């Protein structure tokens with residue numbers, strides 16, 4: 298055996314040794330690189346669902362009711378824990394159901410580290426006075442509890458306030474809670490507000506001067522529907538509708554880039570309720586801002602089976618549904634796009 302061959306064998310043995318130690322090393326859990334740390338606060342879906350239940354515990358938050366007054370105080374109290382500024386914007390208005398009533402929009406401002414105009418995230422917090430879509434005619438003048446229609450959007454925004462309010466490494470944002478969204482005329486004409494979105498109309502025309510103007514508005518509405526509940530129990534109106542957020546037409550016409558950004562974030566995060574299909578024009582709280590020239594979009598699941606019926610209770614809602622929207626919006630605020 299020549300010196301050269303011995304040398305080769307020695308090196309070969311060393312190589313095998315190194316390979317072995319590498320292989321065995323890679324099987325040791327302690328040597329594995331840790332998973333990347335989250336770069337944004339995590340949306341706690343169970344906390345959000347607690348916020349949804351808490352609103353329903355007051356009763357139906359219809360205009361002029363004690364539940365409406367109590368819920369207003371409670372939302373403002375939650376926001377004061379983290380917001381820099383909380384504004385109660387009071388106004389008085391009649392609706393197709395009566396009045397005039399005292400109404401209040403709630404606006405909370407959260408400055409951020411990034412030098413950008415804030416984005417406004419909004420949801421309505423009032424309930425519809427009559428369940429006029431209920432399959433039982435005898436129940437059509439009962440109030441709607443609004444677990445999904447109202448409370449779900451508010452719940453998502455309150456959890457965002459709790460998670461993002463004190464972590465300012467993100468774009469600045471405004472949270473808007475619109476009153477008097479849901480007292481519109483049934484069968485209102487297309488493109489007419491007809492008593493819908495009274496609070497957001499007032500806000501869009503009277504943005505408070507003490508906070509910076511929003512560069513865009515993202516409305517969320519009916520974001521809590523529980524697919525499993527509907528699969529198990531069947532649906533009151535016999536439809537087979539499940540949670541989905543197709544692209545609403547006013548939104549894509551007003552703010553196509555923002556729609557694409559939000560839907561892309563949701564898709565990459567695996568939130569499959571966000572679908573690319575475009576579906577109909579919806580009259581909602583984004584419309585008054587569009588009319589004022591502010592880009593605005595609506596993330597909405599409509600129609601859904603319990604819409605404007607007495608079945609719109611926490612039993613038809615799910616924490617997982619709230620998570621799809623809440624996590625998407627947190628990723629947007631912290632610009633997490635993967």
Ligand SMILES: [Zn+2]
Nearest residue numbers: 425446479605
């Ligand atoms: Zn409604």
